[in-house]
Amino acid sequence: MIDFHTHILSKMDDGAKDDSVSVAVLLQEKAQGVKKIVFTPHYYGMRSAESFFLSREEAMARLLPQIPQGIETRLGAEVHITGVNDPPHETLCSLAIQGTKCVMFEFPFLSAWSNTLVDKVADFVQETGYKPVIAHAERYTEILKNPALLSEFADMGCYVQLTTDAFLDKTLRNFAFAALRQGLVHCLGTDAHDAQRRPPKYQAAKETVYDAGYGEEWDRTQEIMRRLLVGETPKLPFGNVRKVFGFYR
Numbered sequence: 689m690i691d692f693h694t695h696i697l698s699k700m701d702d703g704a705k706d707d708s709v710s711v712a713v714l715l716q717e718k719a720q721g722v723k724k725i726v727f728t729p730h731y732y733g734m735r736s737a738e739s740f741f742l743s744r745e746e747a748m749a750r751l752l753p754q755i756p757q758g759i760e761t762r763l764g765a766e767v768h769i770t771g772v773n774d775p776p777h778e779t780l781c782s783l784a785i786q787g788t789k790c791v792m793f794e795f796p797f798l799s800a801w802s803n804t805l806v807d808k809v810a811d812f813v814q815e816t817g818y819k820p821v822i823a824h825a826e827r828y829t830e831i832l833k834n835p836a837l838l839s840e841f842a843d844m845g846c847y848v849q850l851t852t853d854a855f856l857d858k859t860l861r862n863f864a865f866a867a868l869r870q871g872l873v874h875c876l877g878t879d880a881h882d883a884q885r886r887p888p889k890y891q892a893a894k895e896t897v898y899d900a901g902y903g904e905e906w907d908r909t910q911e912i913m914r915r916l917l918v919g920e921t922p923k924l925p926f927g928n929v930r931k932v933f934g935f936y937r
């Protein structure tokens with residue numbers, strides 16, 4: 689399995705505070721059958737991309753000798769985007785997941801989005817050919833209020849990432865399953881921050897999804913992520929994503 693969204697690299701953000709935590713989380717991932725992990729520390733644009741890359745390289749160099757056998761890792765970033773005063777496209781492209789043309793975007797959670805946000809994302813795709821991965825799509829009030837936005841993002845060439853926990857969460861599971869059913873879940877990530885408070889929950893999510901009869905859809909996300917990591921831009925499950933998401937509550 690592939691974990692597309694993690695805060696395992698230490699001392700980068702609010703994730704792992706040191707390498708012992710990183711290793712503990714990596715072992716939890718391994719025990720659950722995760723074999724490929726993308727490290728996506730937060731990038732908020734308050735610092736230069738160069739200084740971010742430097743810290744990320746240092747963190748990676750520290751951790752590298754301690755990465756458990758059988759785990760493949762990739763460097764990435766979770767880039768905060770608001771639609772106002774965002775970093776230039778060139779910087780956003782430089783923050784793509786290593787070896788891919790995918791950049792993980794995180795939007796404001798609770799506050800209303802700026803009118804320009806969705807258009808700015810569309811411009812970015814058109815101008816650069818890079819593909820945004822919408823981080824933890826289940827977290828945004830705007831998307832929960834108007835799930836058709838997921839279709840809009842998918843139609844413009846974005847990939848939608850859901851947190852594996854969403855399938856286990858009482859209030860989010862209906863949304864998560866509806867999105868999966870509609871072919872609007874393309875990537876999965878644990879968003880693991882540490883081994884206790886926010887540990888990776890991958891295996892339990894897989895079992896829940898399989899038990900609910902969506903094993904095929906789950907496997908499809910794994911195939912999409914696998915292909916993204918080898919530099920391909922796989923077609924989304926339903927080609928023409930339905931405009932109407934429907935009622936999920």
Ligand SMILES: [Fe+2]
Nearest residue numbers: 693695766879
């Ligand atoms: Fe995150």
